[in-house]
Amino acid sequence: MSEESKYLLEVNDLNTSFFTDAGEVKAVNGISFKLEPGKTLGIVGESGSGKSVSAYSIMQILAETGRVTGGEVKFRGENILNYSEKQMQKFRGEKISIIFQDPMTSLNPVFTVGYQLEEAVLLHTNKTKEEAKKRAIEMLTLVGVNEPESRVKQYPHELSGGMRQRVMIAMALCCEPDVLIADEPTTALDVTIQAQILELMQDLQKKLGMAIIMVTHDLGVIASMCDEIMVMYGGRVCERGTADDIFYRPAHEYTKGLLRSIPRHDNMNEKLVPIGGTPINLLNMPEGCAFCPRCDAAMKICLTEKPDEIQIGDGHTAACWMNIKEAFEAQEV
Amino acid sequence: MSEKETKNLLEVSHLKQYFPVSQGLHKVPLKAVDDISFAIRPGETLGLVGESGCGKTTVGRTLLRLYEPTAGKITFDGEVLFDSGEQYDENDKLIVDATGRPIYGKKVNKDMLPYRKEMQMVFQDPYSSLNPRMTVEDIIGEPLDVHKLYSSKAERRDKILSLMELVGLNAEHAMRYAHEFSGGQRQRIGIARALAVDPKFIVCDEAVSALDVSIQAQVVNMFEELQEKLGVAYLFIAHDLLVVHHISDRIAVMYLGRMMEIADADELNNNPMHPYTLSLLSAVPIPDPETARKSSRIVLEGDVPSPLHMPSGCPFRTRCKYATEQCAMEMPQLKDRGNGHFVACHNK
Ligand SMILES: Nc1ncnc2c1ncn2[C@@H]1O[C@H](COP(=O)(O)OP(=O)(O)OP(=O)(O)O)[C@@H](O)[C@H]1O
Ligand SMILES: Nc1ncnc2c1ncn2[C@@H]1O[C@H](COP(=O)(O)OP(=O)(O)O)[C@@H](O)[C@H]1O
Ligand code: SF4
Ligand code: SF4
Ligand SMILES: [Mg+2]
Ligand SMILES: [Mg+2]
Numbered sequence: 001m002s003e004e005s006k007y008l009l010e011v012n013d014l015n016t017s018f019f020t021d022a023g024e025v026k027a028v029n030g031i032s033f034k035l036e037p038g039k040t041l042g043i044v045g046e047s048g049s050g051k052s053v054s055a056y057s058i059m060q061i062l063a064e065t066g067r068v069t070g071g072e073v074k075f076r077g078e079n080i081l082n083y084s085e086k087q088m089q090k091f092r093g094e095k096i097s098i099i100f101q102d103p104m105t106s107l108n109p110v111f112t113v114g115y116q117l118e119e120a121v122l123l124h125t126n127k128t129k130e131e132a133k134k135r136a137i138e139m140l141t142l143v144g145v146n147e148p149e150s151r152v153k154q155y156p157h158e159l160s161g162g163m164r165q166r167v168m169i170a171m172a173l174c175c176e177p178d179v180l181i182a183d184e185p186t187t188a189l190d191v192t193i194q195a196q197i198l199e200l201m202q203d204l205q206k207k208l209g210m211a212i213i214m215v216t217h218d219l220g221v222i223a224s225m226c227d228e229i230m231v232m233y234g235g236r237v238c239e240r241g242t243a244d245d246i247f248y249r250p251a252h253e254y255t256k257g258l259l260r261s262i263p264r265h266d267n268m269n270e271k272l273v274p275i276g277g278t279p280i281n282l283l284n285m286p287e288g289c290a291f292c293p294r295c296d297a298a299m300k301i302c303l304t305e306k307p308d309e310i311q312i313g314d315g316h317t318a319a320c321w322m323n324i325k326e327a328f329e330a331q332e333v
Numbered sequence: 334m335s336e337k338e339t340k341n342l343l344e345v346s347h348l349k350q351y352f353p354v355s356q357g358l359h360k361v362p363l364k365a366v367d368d369i370s371f372a373i374r375p376g377e378t379l380g381l382v383g384e385s386g387c388g389k390t391t392v393g394r395t396l397l398r399l400y401e402p403t404a405g406k407i408t409f410d411g412e413v414l415f416d417s418g419e420q421y422d423e424n425d426k427l428i429v430d431a432t433g434r435p436i437y438g439k440k441v442n443k444d445m446l447p448y449r450k451e452m453q454m455v456f457q458d459p460y461s462s463l464n465p466r467m468t469v470e471d472i473i474g475e476p477l478d479v480h481k482l483y484s485s486k487a488e489r490r491d492k493i494l495s496l497m498e499l500v501g502l503n504a505e506h507a508m509r510y511a512h513e514f515s516g517g518q519r520q521r522i523g524i525a526r527a528l529a530v531d532p533k534f535i536v537c538d539e540a541v542s543a544l545d546v547s548i549q550a551q552v553v554n555m556f557e558e559l560q561e562k563l564g565v566a567y568l569f570i571a572h573d574l575l576v577v578h579h580i581s582d583r584i585a586v587m588y589l590g591r592m593m594e595i596a597d598a599d600e601l602n603n604n605p606m607h608p609y610t611l612s613l614l615s616a617v618p619i620p621d622p623e624t625a626r627k628s629s630r631i632v633l634e635g636d637v638p639s640p641l642h643m644p645s646g647c648p649f650r651t652r653c654k655y656a657t658e659q660c661a662m663e664m665p666q667l668k669d670r671g672n673g674h675f676v677a678c679h680n681k
């Protein structure tokens with residue numbers, strides 16, 4: 001393996017747009033990150049901030065009108081954006097798998113759970129039909145589905161929400177991918193079932209050593225699951241760091257606003273502080289910092305210049321002018 | 334009891350809501366809400382939590398009589414609106430005759446129309462609960478029309494505009510259609526509509542659940558401010574326990590159609606007593622890394638049983654690690670453990 005093998009996945013300056021009748025919707029505007037084996041990267045941000053589109057760009061499962069317009073996605077050093085659809089079909093599920101908020105987007109209602117699991121195994125391995133059957137039952141056992149021998153004969157609609165989520169995880173993991181992308185995997189579930197699924201994902205990560213990209217808007221899930229966190233706004237990374245960096249030393253005004261707007265144990269008797277203004281319109285992006293129209297701390301420079309990621313600490317960066325003293329002082333003259 | 338009755342805005346006792354469902358050739362009752370009692374004071378927020386399907390929405394809809402209750406008694410503002418007539422002794426035991434049949438008292442079933450004005454509901458999904466082909470003015474004006482709450486067109490318009498201002502919508506939004514608004518704005522339209530008739534009580538069913546956190550904070554604040562201004566009481570149904578803790582004065586926990594625990598919001602969070610409440614709270618991912626590292630989840634095994642196959646005795650016993658023989662035989666009653674902290678458990 002080559003020298004870049006420390007990272008499983010490297011995303012460099014990724015740009016993705018949708019070409020609609022109303023114009024070009026710039027959903028992802030230059031995001032980069034690196035992922036090591038066995039680690040969990042959390043992506044958090046408000047609805048429409050580009051979390052899912054980033055994930056779909058990596059998997060190359062964008063809608064018809066969507067296109068990656070720039071950047072590279074390297075898996076073990078190889079840019080997979082150059083792959084043909086045929087190569088990608090093999091790649092998906094085998095190297096990187098994705099699970100969705102709604103399990104029915106991955107499960108086919110007209111086939112039994114067992115059939116779908118077996119098909120996934122057959123597609124990616126040289127296993128025989130018999131072996132695939134065994135593997136399906138093994139996987140269901142692994143994800144904690146009880147009575148797997150009878151479950152394989154059931155259809156998705158005969159299972160509860162939590163059970164379907166488990167089946168989808170089983171399907172995503174049956175070929176032991178190196179990376180699992182989880183797009184809001186527990187948002188539709190009760191907290192009790194969410195706890196089961198998160199526990200399961202952490203267990204499987206330990207057992208199989210895979211890396212996880214956890215996409216969510218739930219700061220609680222982020223705080224308890226992730227080694228590194230990426231906060232997104234308007235298709236850009238505004239801050240990245242460890243959970244402690246993000247929660248205890250936030251350095252971007254959007255991150256700070258996000259933390260003030262959620263109920264926590266220490267602000268139960270105080271008013272929440274919402275982020276003012278309206279969510280960003282991607283058809284009409286501000287020239288400077290994307291968060292500027294809603295930022296209470298905005299300065300002149302924020303209107304015209306996009307802030308780059310600025311080093312705050314070891315592995316902690318923020319794309320916010322507040323962190324540059326010179327810029328700050330320049331405003332005061 | 335009589336003094337309490339004047340203090341409470343809403344009193345619910347022994348409320349049951351069964352739905353007949355087909356099972357093979359038979360109809361069997363699905364016990365969505367089974368014998369629950371609680372009260373809400375004027376201007377108070379009672380949070381209602383529990384897993385999906387435990388009956389929260391059904392409670393809200395039954396209170397507003399969108400369903401005909403199967404049994405129980407509902408008193409609103411000192412007025413009995415519904416009473417199926419069963420009577421209970423001072424130990425809350427059903428009074429029966431020699432053959433075991435209930436001895437009925439007076440039955441009441443009041444026409445709800447005059448009370449619809451006092452009791453309103455705000456729904457979960459801001460995308461589907463408003464008619465996309467109606468303008469904001471018409472949506473908010475509809476309840477005014479139904480209850481004939483104005484004497485001139487000008488008065489109608491004034492009322493609508495002041496309601497819009499109250500919930501933070503611009504006057505120029507009045508002639509626009511619901512589908513042109515964001516989720517948070519639609520939720521505001523729904524709330525303005527509920528407030529149009531000047532209600533004393535609003536059921537908020539997952540009213541902030543579909544919203545992004547920053548928008549959610551705006552709407553939570555608005556609910557709190559409206560309560561301070563107008564003294565309206567809420568039954569606040571939500572699955573996010575941190576949001577419920579933030580907004581509620583007291584919290585009620587349901588499981589499989591039954592009430593498991595009711596207490597002051599801080600008390601319930603600091604000193605949960607029911608095994609189900611304990612696991613529910615421990616499952617909440619806390620947005621604080623330090624706490625997350627220290628705390629361990631009590632992971633509940635399996636799913637909630639189907640309400641059609643309700644366990645005997647305590648409904649939670651199939652997932653409870655404290656369950657004993659007694660739990661399979663007897664349904665524990667809600668008992669006061671002091672300071673208005675009620676718990677239904679034999680062993681805790
Ligand atoms: N009209 C109906 N006919 C038959 N069963 C019903 C009806 N309405 C609700 N139920 C059943 O009653 C139970 C309670 O439902 P309810 O909608 O109150 O749950 P909930 O706590 O609000 O759940 P969620 O959080 O998913 O909204 C469920 O088992 C549901 O399937
Ligand atoms: N098929 C599509 N056509 C046009 N715009 C799209 C499409 N899919 C997503 N978008 C836009 O891309 C932006 C980012 O979307 P998404 O990544 O799904 O957000 P989220 O962070 O909630 O997952 C949004 O503004 C969304 O409207
Ligand atoms: S760069 Fe300026 S506008 Fe953007 S978040 Fe920082 S202070 Fe606010
Ligand atoms: S009554 Fe028994 S089964 Fe029910 S919660 Fe208490 S200990 Fe558990
Ligand atoms: Mg998404
Ligand atoms: Mg509901």
